Amino acid sequence: MSAIDGMDLGRFGIWTFDLEFQPASLMRESVQELEELGWSAFWFPEGAGREAMTQAGFLLSSTERMTVVNGIAKIGAREPRWTQGAAVLLADAYPGRHLLGLGVGDPRLKPLQAMGEYLDDLDATVSANPQPRTPVRRLLAAYGPKMLELARDRADGAHTYHVTVGHTAQAREVLGAKPFLGVEQAVLFETDADVARSIAREHLHMYFTQKYNIAKFLRLGYTEADIDGGRGSDRLVDDLVSWGDLDTIVGKLHDHLDVGADHVAIQVLGTEPGHSTMPHWRRLAAALLPQRTAA
Template identity: 45%
Template sequence: MSASPGLAGIAHEKARGWARRLGAVGVWTIDLDRLPVAAAREYLRALESLGFGALWIGEGLGSREAFANAGVLLAASQQLIIATGIANIWARDAIAMANGARTLVDAYPDRFLLGIGVSHAPTVKMRGRRYGRPVEHMRGYLDAMDAAPYVGPKVDAPRVLAALGPQMLRLAGERALGAHPYFVPVEHTTVARRELGEGPLLAVEQAAVLSEDPATARATARRHMKRYLDLDNYTRNLRRLGWSDADLANGGSDKLVDAIVAWGDAGAIKSRVVEHRRRGADHVCVQVLRTDLSAPPTRELEAVAKVVL
């Protein structure tokens, strides 16, 4: 059921407020999962000193638990917004999800944004669950979140949905602040904004390689893309956008690689961010890809920050 015009207006006003707080550009990373917490704290201080206002963290099999991780990161930073991109709805029931978010929002007002998603069939199967009808399942999950009992102070826990297809995008506009698309070319941003409408938040992930050598950059990009090109949700979305089976095969055609992963100098990354923004994104979270994962990409993000912030 869609919200009434009055309620929709209030939701859109909140979404606009979050767009301002997030800023035009943030950071998306799984790098912190590989670091000791002490090193992660240092990385957060570096991000804040560079001027980034938002950090998006993922949750997958083998990663840190989303709420525990977000709590550690919020405590370790001063003003940085921590957003989950995303917390898996199959990892916890709706009451736990709702109340985990309420707890962090109460502790860190205006600094925690809950992103949730339906995940992917292979991951859900590994959790011993059965994947099916993602939009319907998400709708029921949101109903249960909204009805979740909570004895703590009444707080408004903002949320966004991982959304690629038109039905999930529309649901994100109706039942959340907006959408957080991942692994998408810029043309998807046009589609997403059209489905969401003008009011909801659109926060898009953009992978990037800071290398001007095409062979090196594309090799790094393909290592990143391989896992996603094995997942139906992403390949279905790319086919919906007009990409062919040939584009999706063998790690992705050069054209697809270049569309999914921005590469080059910091100026090239900025150009991709600007294009997402031109097509309707409120916020673009940049995920820096590298071959050396022994340390976080502070140097690369410093170069990006100089041209986008």
């Protein structure tokens, strides 16, 4: 399996929105417990609550070993020089522990053009300013072949979100052997098929109504009938969200590794408002990280 020089993300990590609106003290306690459980990578999106680079710095300052990954920092949210400046500071302050994940995050932009121009500006900033001893490492959010090629050629690899095991295999083929491939996988601890699919559909509805996501699913061989007007067929929902008991979920996570992923970032769905996902992270740590939790 490929890796990013100087970084240890492990084979499994956490991908979550859950800390987005927590008070800082609780966010610190949560991420510290996750680190103690043995999780070596923490991925978080850029939502409406907090600025991505500031949050990355706070999470890094709250932990000792864990790699913190922007999954993603939106390129439209800040100018390239500020993104690079923040990433340089984090690379210098926390060597080998910050991974800058970049994504377009704006349907109004032409993704490939916007990302290419942003990378040009980032690279120009690199050449004009002193760099840390530990280099800035970056991933691109990528789905289609052309963005995956850009991630292969101009980043350390790719980060995919809401994809199938089949897509992971295709992404590895495009990337080739060396670039890093990190895959998000949504999981749901629910064994009742009707309940599980209802929860999954609520989460996925937005992705079944966005043109660029629909195009992604159609490229994977699904049909308009699978999109089902934004509802999603059972087949598509089941391929995107792993639901069931612990063994079923763990098996799906390993499937991504078997076809070429280097790392799977796990997003837990289905937690009731006001309830913590920590019990699920504990169960998953015991199943996926036995050597780390036993240490």
